[in-house]
Amino acid sequence: MDQQAHSLDNPIWTALNSDQAHLGLHNGLACRYHPDVAPFGAMESESPEAWLALEHLLPPGQQAALLSSDPVSPPAPLRAQPVGVIHQMVATRRDACVEDASDIVTLGPADAAQMLELAGKTKPGPFSTRTHELGRYIGVRTQGRLIAMAGERMHPAGHVEISAVCVDEAWRGKGLAARLVQRLEREIWQRGESPFLHVLSNNVNAIALYEKLGFALRQRFFLTLVGRDE
Incomplete structure (x- = not known):
């Protein structure tokens, strides 16, 4: 297996031990994003040594979300809270096109509050106050209000994850999500990297959209929250 494919087998580890190391906390055999x-x-x-290293990165009351090929059973005092099954999907074609990108804007630190508000309403997945620092984010506004966005999250070797794809409920059904994903996809290919994404297995509408855009299932992960009690 080549290095790029291997980087997706443990994408969080790979990302935090390369381009995104400055955005994380490290303890030898374990790491986590801030x-x-x-x-x-x-x-x-x-x-056992790796579990202990992770425990030292988790103060009481905090959790970390892990991706694993099999269900995890952490040793005490850590506890596991299963969340669901994640589909890791990779782009299979390079012909992503955006017919009209005139309304797509680049988002930055000044837009963080609006990004956080939109993510809070639409629930595309975890999004916090510094999530926008992970990579490039783009969006669409109407009358100054952010109504759709998508961005880049994990950056394991040779790959860039497309994430936070969300559209305000009043503006759904107009193809905004597809256009934003295609725009990011094209830019990632142009940089010489490969787009991929993660989506919960029960999010059938999102999976159908991504399949239509040329993404294919690469592997499944178990998503588990691991932490210590208060």
């Missing part, structure tokens, strides 16, 4: 950036954490393996 809590205000993203809730995800990872271990090099599921050895």
Whole structure:
């Protein structure tokens, strides 16, 4: 298996030990994003030493979201809270096109409050006060109000994750999500990297959209919150 494919087998670990190291906390065999950036954490393996390293990164009351190929059983005092099954999907074609991108704008720190508000209303997945620092975010506004956005999250070697794809309920059904994903997808290909994404297995509408846009299932992960009691 080549290095790029391998980087997606443990994408959080790979991202936090390369381009996004400055956005995380590290303890040898375990790492996690800063809590205000993203809730995800990872271990090099599921050895007792790695679990202990992760425990030291989790103060009482805090949790980290782990992706694993099998259900995890952390040792005490850590507790596992299963969330669901995640589909990891990869882009399979390079012909992503955006017929009209004139209304698509780049989002930055000045837009953080509006981004957080839109994510809070639409629930595209974890989004916090510093999530916008993970990569490029774009959106669509109407009358100064942000009504749709998408952005880049994990950045494991050779790949960029498309994430936070969301549209205000009043503006759904107009193709905004597809256009934003295609715009990011094209830019990622142009940088010489490959787009991928993660989506919960029960989000059938999103999966259908991504399949229509040329994304295909690569593998399934179990998503689990791991933490300590207060």
